[in-house]
Amino acid sequence: MILNKVTDLIGNTPILSISIPAKNARLLLKIEKNNPGGSIKDRMARNMIVAALKSGRLSAGGVVVESSSGNTGIGLAIAAVEFGLRFIAVVDHHAAPDKIAVMRALGAEIRYVEGTYREDEVAVVERQRLAAELASEIPGAVFMNQSDNAANAGGYSDFVREVIGEVGGVDAYVGCVGTGGSMTGIARGLKVHNPKTKTIAVEPDGSIVFGQPGHAYYQSGTGTPAGDTVGLVLDYSCIDMGVQVSDAQAFETARYMAKRTGLLVGGSTGGVIYKALEFIHSGLIGGNVVAAVADGGEKYLHTVFSESWLKERDLLDPQIWDRLDGWFGQESFVETPRELPRLHAV
Structure with missing residues (x-):
């Protein structure tokens, strides 16, 4: 197939099947990192721009402003090139340097929020405040506000x-x-296709999406940090369970997947895979279990995939590797987890 523009490359990503021994289940990983911007966010980024243009909120030659940890920004930068728009990404110190470099390479303008923040603190509130301020001051600018933008969820049809x-x-x-x-x-x-499909949402330990106490965390581009509000785009009624995953569980699983399968996944995807396997082995789910590889590990080589970085932050845990060996049917597994996953019914 011969395509005409880069955004035509969005979607139709492959699925990698991983069999789970003796559990009558398979984990089906949809490889969203194969999108041109390297993440699942390419889908909704283009959809938000198309919706804004169709509604008249955004005009030809206009300016798109968005708060982003990187992936949404990359998707918006690609779509901005397609439609001839100027794009300004508002970021904080939590954004991976490689993501910022990609946005710049695509022509995006980068604005950093000011202030002193801990390394494990996400400055989402200040990012959104600055993005809204910039959009109000620049002629023809629109703040996409992905958290409250209905075209966000609509981008995944x-x-x-x-x-x-x-x-x-x-x-x-x-x-x-x-x-x-x-x-x-x-x-x-x-x-819509099957009301019995079980839907499980995974947030970082420290995120407040499902009402748990907020505290700092290192997982980038996922969760809602303390001090922020949950976006209007989130519909709790279609989510059966909300659960939390620790930084160590997420990052060690990402590293495990690289070493054991050759697949580089980002930290948040590591958390999703960890929880999917935990649910499968606790008997809570089975059959065809789908998870998205939201982005690739290539953007986190100096953090998630750096043992020295993890060690400095006390995020190395070899017991997680033993547990994963067991879940994947490796001989090194010696016992099952003593606790079931912490579930928050919605």
Whole structure:
């Protein structure tokens, strides 16, 4: 197939099947890092710009402003090139340097928030405040505000269509939740096809999406930090369970997947895979379990995949590798986890 523009490369991503021994289940990883911007966010970024242009909020030659940890910004930068728009990304120190470099390479203007923040503190509130301020001051500018933008969730209809076409019946979907756009759009769509599909949303330990106490965390681009509010785009009614995953569980799983399967996944995807396996082995889900590889590990080589970086932050845990060996049917596993996953019914 010969395509005409880079955004035509968005979607139709492959699925990698991983069998789970003796559990009558398979983990189906939809490789969203194969999108041109390297993440699942390419889908909704273009959809938000198209919706803004169609509604008249955004005009030809206008300016797009957004707060982003990187992936949404990359997707918006690509779409801005397609439609001849100027794009300004508002970021903080938590954004991976490689993501910022990609945005710059695509022509985006980068604005950093000011202030003193801890390394494990995400400055989402200040990012959004600055993005809204810039959009109000620049003629022809629109703040995309992905957290409250209905076109965010609407950008995942093709993801659902592709999964149904490739997999058929989906028994469970496990995904990360940040703004809630991907989780809401995918969960809604899957439940239209099969209301019995179990939908499980994974947030970092320290995020406040499901009402747990907030504290700092290192997982980038996912969850809602303390001091911020959960976005209007998140629809709790289509989510069956909300659970938390620790930084160590997420990052060690990402490293495990690289060493054991050759697949580089980002930290938030590591958390999703960890929880999907935990649920499968506790008997809470089975059959066709779908999860998205939201982005690739290539953007986190100096953090998630750096042992020295992890060691300095006390995030190395070899017991997680032993547990994963067991879940994948390796001989090094010696006992099952003593506690079931912490579930928060919604």
